[in-house]
Amino acid sequence: MAETTRQQVQDKAQDRLPGRVEAAIREQEAQNEVLIGWVQLTVVSIWAILYGLSPKTFAETARFEPIPWVLSAYFGFTVLRLVLSYRRLLPPWFLALSVIGDIALLMITIWSFHLQYEQPASFYLKAPTVLYVFIFIALRSFRLEVGYVLLAGIGAALGWLALVAYAMIVDPSDPMVTRDYVHYLTSNSVLIGAEFDKVLSILMVTAILAVAIHRGRRLLVRAVAEGMAARELSRFFAPEVARKITGAEAELAAGSGDHRDATILYIDIRGFTALSARLEPQQILRILADYQALVGPVLRRHRGSIDKFLGDGVLATFGAAVPDADHAANALRAMRDMLKATRDWTPDSALLAPGELRICMAAASGQVVFGAVGDAERLEYTVIGDAVNRAAKLEKHTKRLGVRAVCDHATRALAGTAPDLPVLVTSGEHAVEGIDGGVEIFEVREA
Numbered sequence: 201m202a203e204t205t206r207q208q209v210q211d212k213a214q215d216r217l218p219g220r221v222e223a224a225i226r227e228q229e230a231q232n233e234v235l236i237g238w239v240q241l242t243v244v245s246i247w248a249i250l251y252g253l254s255p256k257t258f259a260e261t262a263r264f265e266p267i268p269w270v271l272s273a274y275f276g277f278t279v280l281r282l283v284l285s286y287r288r289l290l291p292p293w294f295l296a297l298s299v300i301g302d303i304a305l306l307m308i309t310i311w312s313f314h315l316q317y318e319q320p321a322s323f324y325l326k327a328p329t330v331l332y333v334f335i336f337i338a339l340r341s342f343r344l345e346v347g348y349v350l351l352a353g354i355g356a357a358l359g360w361l362a363l364v365a366y367a368m369i370v371d372p373s374d375p376m377v378t379r380d381y382v383h384y385l386t387s388n389s390v391l392i393g394a395e396f397d398k399v400l401s402i403l404m405v406t407a408i409l410a411v412a413i414h415r416g417r418r419l420l421v422r423a424v425a426e427g428m429a430a431r432e433l434s435r436f437f438a439p440e441v442a443r444k445i446t447g448a449e450a451e452l453a454a455g456s457g458d459h460r461d462a463t464i465l466y467i468d469i470r471g472f473t474a475l476s477a478r479l480e481p482q483q484i485l486r487i488l489a490d491y492q493a494l495v496g497p498v499l500r501r502h503r504g505s506i507d508k509f510l511g512d513g514v515l516a517t518f519g520a521a522v523p524d525a526d527h528a529a530n531a532l533r534a535m536r537d538m539l540k541a542t543r544d545w546t547p548d549s550a551l552l553a554p555g556e557l558r559i560c561m562a563a564a565s566g567q568v569v570f571g572a573v574g575d576a577e578r579l580e581y582t583v584i585g586d587a588v589n590r591a592a593k594l595e596k597h598t599k600r601l602g603v604r605a606v607c608d609h610a611t612r613a614l615a616g617t618a619p620d621l622p623v624l625v626t627s628g629e630h631a632v633e634g635i636d637g638g639v640e641i642f643e644v645r646e647a
Contacts, residue, residue, distance in 0.1 A: 225420070230288050232342040233295075237282035239339055240302070243332065244275050267309065267316060274305045295343075299351045302336045307359040311366070321367040322376045322388045325395065330360065337406055344417045346410045353406025357399050364395045457571015462519035463531040463563055463611055464583065465504065466591040467495060467538070470558040470599065472512040483551060488512060490547035491559070495538055502534040503527075507583055515591075520570040520583050528614035529621060531563045532644060535605050536622035539646045562594035563607040563644075565614050593634040594641065601627060605644035612642045622646060 248271050281298055284290050290298075306329070313324040333356040340348040367390055368375045376390045384391035469491060476484050488511075495514055499506060505521040506514060518534075519527030542559040546552050568585030587610075594606055612624055623645040629638035 229343050229345075230285065230290070232344075233285040233290055234282070236339050236342055237278065237285045239335075240278045241275075241282060243335060244271060244278055247271055248275070267312060270305060270309045270312065277301055277305070295348060296351060299336075299340065299348055300355055303333070303352060303355040303359050306332055306336065306356075307363060311363060320376060320388045321370045322390045325364065325367055325390060326388075330398065333360075333402060334405060337402070337409065341409050341413055344413055344420060346413050346417075349406060349409050349413060353402055353409075357402045357406075360395070360399055360402065364390065457569050460520045460523060460568055460570050460583075461527065461566070462517055462524075462568050462570070462583065462587065463527045463565040463614070464520075464568065464585075464587045464591040465499075465514075465516040465518065465531050465534065465561060465563045466595040467514040467516065467559060467561040468595050469512040470560050471556060475552070475557065476512075479551065483548070487547045487551075487557075491545075494541055494545065495559070498534055498537045498541060502530040502537070504530065504534050515583075515588070517568075517570070517583050520568055528563075528565050528611045529616060529618050531565075531611065532607065532615050532621050532624075535561055535563060535607070535644045536646055539605055539622070539644070543646075558604060560595060560598045560603075561605045561644075562591050562598060563611045564588075564590035564594060565608065565610040566590070590635060590639075593632050594639070597630065597632045597641070601630075601641070601643070603627075603643045606641050607644055609640040609642070 251267055251271065277298075281290070281294075284294070310324050310327050310329050311321075313319075313327055313329075314321045317323065337349060337352045337356060340352050368377060376388065378384050378387075378389040378391060380389075381391065381394075383389055384394060472487075475487075479487075491512070492509065492514070496506065498504075499514075499516050502518070503522070503524055503526075504516045504518050507517050507520075508515050516531075516534075518524060518531040524530065538559065538561065545557065545559060547557075564587045566585060566587035568583045568587055570581075570583050572581050573584075590608060594608060598604060598606055606627075607624070615621055624642040625645060627641050627643055629640050632639045632641075
């Protein structure tokens with residue numbers, strides 16, 4: 201059933217992510233941009249509230265009161281960015297501009313402190329507001345793209361260096377530089393080492409986040425690839441088998457398997473071989489697709505798993521992929537529903553006469569081995585056992601009996617007497633080609 205190993209499927213998926221997966225990642229990034237916008241709006245709102253509540257210590261003769269203007273500009277820019285993020289209209293250049301805008305507005309705010317409070321320029325170097333720079337750098341990690349984090353971190357480091365340089369050269373007669381740490385803490389002087397520590401901290405945090413994001417994105421791509429591999433396996437194999445393959449703790453190898461009590465159901469289209477000789481390939485495949493789309497949902501509804509498609513045949517199992525105490529009863533219920541669904545089945549009335557094709561089926565129960573067979577390069581999950589052979593032989597025998605569905609005595613006995621089972625009519629003991637001894641056969645009827 202599983203015609204490749206789990207690792208092979210995952211490796212192939214990781215070679216190149218398909219467009220739909222890349223689109224899903226881009227959509228997640230777009231959602232993260234919305235989150236970034238709301239965090240930025242929260243930050244500027246907190247700034248505005250704190251500014252409004254804090255006492256104003258600047259003199260009435262202060263030359264300039266820039267904070268309200270800076271906050272208003274930042275608020276407007278943040279709202280615009282948030283609106284564009286909801287509309288998925290944030291191109292890379294605008295995101296880069298947004299990063300630069302965040303850092304620039306923060307630095308301008310800090311720079312304006314010495315004007316607002318009429319202090320030397322070095323006054324703003326002691327402002328704790330610089331700590332907000334780490335919030336802006338960390339925000340860029342939501343997108344899991346290293347470039348934006350580096351842009352924010354390097355921009356913040358350069359911005360702070362510019363502020364330090366301005367504080368040192370704005371008054372040529374007094375560069376405000378000191379080597380005395382106590383004097384630095386108790387005055388407006390500039391300590392080069394302290395400013396170096398701030399810049400180094402900004403760059404180190406940026407580097408750590410960049411490495412973490414790089415590793416995190418690789419894990420994201422791998423997780424998406426594995427998820428895609430799991431979904432693709434579910435399309436080719438029964439979901440239960442796909443989960444077994446992708447959820448295996450160790451790499452699967454030929455020879456691993458389990459004994460299971462199960463019911464095997466073999467389904468076939470009577471008359472299909474002769475029909476396929478006169479139809480075009482596209483017509484044949486269209487009929488098969490209609491047939492498989494008809495039986496697949498019925499089998500899954502009753503906890504059945506499709507082991508494999510065999511041309512116009514379907515080998516299904518109940519209780520093999522996943523243990524099921526009611527495997528025989530569920531198989532019979534599936535047969536009942538398929539008899540109803542396929543009673544007047546004519547997939548293409550232009551090609552087929554009514555009743556020209558008949559879907560027939562047979563069920564047999566017993567202990568089987570469910571596991572992986574093959575070699576190191578190619579594996580197949582399947583069922584092996586007498587019940588598998590018996591179901592196939594019994595299905596062929598339906599033609600001799602002139603019926604559409606039968607089961608053996610073991611299936612009848614295991615199913616019990618549940619009220620929703622189909623009608624089972626014994627036809628006695630028969631000699632079935634390929635089976636030693638007589639077989640008691642029960643015809644399965646809708647009602």
